Amino acid sequence: MQISILRLGHRLPRDERITTHVCLVARAFGASEICYSGQHDNSLESSVLGIVKAWGGNFTITYEKNHIKLIKRYKEDGFVIVHLTMYGMPLPEKVKEIKNSKNKILVIVGAEKVEREVYELADFNISVTSQPHSEVAALAITLDRIVEGKELTREFDNRFIGEIKLEPNPLGKTINKKDQV
Amino acid sequence: MQISILRLGHRLPRDERITTHVCLVARAFGASEICYSGQHDNSLESSVLGIVKAWGGNFTITYEKNHIKLIKRYKEDGFVIVHLTMYGMPLPEKVKEIKNSKNKILVIVGAEKVEREVYELADFNISVTSQPHSEVAALAITLDRIVEGKELTREFDNRFIGEIKLEPNPLGKTINKKDQV
Numbered sequence: 001m002q003i004s005i006l007r008l009g010h011r012l013p014r015d016e017r018i019t020t021h022v023c024l025v026a027r028a029f030g031a032s033e034i035c036y037s038g039q040h041d042n043s044l045e046s047s048v049l050g051i052v053k054a055w056g057g058n059f060t061i062t063y064e065k066n067h068i069k070l071i072k073r074y075k076e077d078g079f080v081i082v083h084l085t086m087y088g089m090p091l092p093e094k095v096k097e098i099k100n101s102k103n104k105i106l107v108i109v110g111a112e113k114v115e116r117e118v119y120e121l122a123d124f125n126i127s128v129t130s131q132p133h134s135e136v137a138a139l140a141i142t143l144d145r146i147v148e149g150k151e152l153t154r155e156f157d158n159r160f161i162g163e164i165k166l167e168p169n170p171l172g173k174t175i176n177k178k179d180q181v
Numbered sequence: 182m183q184i185s186i187l188r189l190g191h192r193l194p195r196d197e198r199i200t201t202h203v204c205l206v207a208r209a210f211g212a213s214e215i216c217y218s219g220q221h222d223n224s225l226e227s228s229v230l231g232i233v234k235a236w237g238g239n240f241t242i243t244y245e246k247n248h249i250k251l252i253k254r255y256k257e258d259g260f261v262i263v264h265l266t267m268y269g270m271p272l273p274e275k276v277k278e279i280k281n282s283k284n285k286i287l288v289i290v291g292a293e294k295v296e297r298e299v300y301e302l303a304d305f306n307i308s309v310t311s312q313p314h315s316e317v318a319a320l321a322i323t324l325d326r327i328v329e330g331k332e333l334t335r336e337f338d339n340r341f342i343g344e345i346k347l348e349p350n351p352l353g354k355t356i357n358k359k360d361q362v
Contacts, residue, residue, distance in 0.1 A: 021315035134202035140318035
């Protein structure tokens with residue numbers, strides 16, 4: 001299963017940290033890439049790539065000015081398009097259908113205002129609760145259901161190992177650096 | 182099951198939106214209150230209470246200067262103390278034990294730097310993946326596991342109904358205002 005994320009309408013400085021969290025959740029929960037639209041942000045890109053270098057995995061970040069064009073391109077490339085919106089259909093009702101439909105998924109994480117066209121291009125408009133909360137949480141829960149909780153115990157592929165690896169510790173911190181791994 | 186959240190070390194303006202997301206996830210995923218330490222923030226409190234008024238539920242937010250004192254008080258009051266940290270033990274290994282231990286849970290959501298004493302006061306130091314991502318996502322996944330996914334379909338108690346209620350919609354937005362509910 002290939003999972004890509006599209007983050008819409010990144011605004012500076014307002015979304016600086018939220019978009020960073022969206023990117024890191026994408027990486028930690030099994031997506032292989034994130035694209036973002038809105039304002040171009042070099043600092044976001046370098047902080048995400050810094051995490052990838054230090055912590056491993058194979059994850060990329062790219063900027064796309066025209067998100068409608070990007071969604072259409074992914075649709076043509078055989079991705080099922082899942083748009084997260086609190087107005088959509090409950091995730092538990094649709095998750096099986098989403099997972100069974102195609103082996104490539106584009107999950108769209110919205111911004112303040114998402115135009116009608118995104119709702120129409122999406123194969124699924126999906127809500128994670130019908131309450132206002134957080135695109136970070138909505139993405140985490142959606143990916144958790146798509147990868148069936150596997151993100152909670154997975155190890156990154158040895159080909160893409162990072163410089164840092166944590167070992168679970170009931171009380172303190174166990175940090176392995178690359179030369180010790 | 183009574184669920185309370187403690188958000189540590191709120192800093193302005195840096196954490197403005199992240200802490201708001203933490204609060205809204207707490208509310209949407211079944212907690213009944215959030216306490217926060219760090220900087221006092223009237224604007225955070227009023228925006229959270231505004232959401233509660235509009236969207237319903239019974240949820241409170243309070244400020245606590247001394248979070249160590251608060252943790253000790255909750256411990257004495259019979260809460261099991263769960264501290265979320267990427268250095269901790271994997272959630273799937275411990276969630277059953279957490280749920281079976283007591284019927285009151287305090288989930289602590291960390292800040293940049295959490296002192297050793299918090300790790301020691303916690304009954305469980307728990308990681309949601311051993312990767313860096315987001316306290317918003319970590320809280321969402323933890324509460325999801327504690328309430329067994331029920332947040333995704335629950336309706337708020339009729340006694341605490343809000344002014345706005347969404348109906349799931351596969352394509353557009355269905356917003357019911359109070360006089361129409």
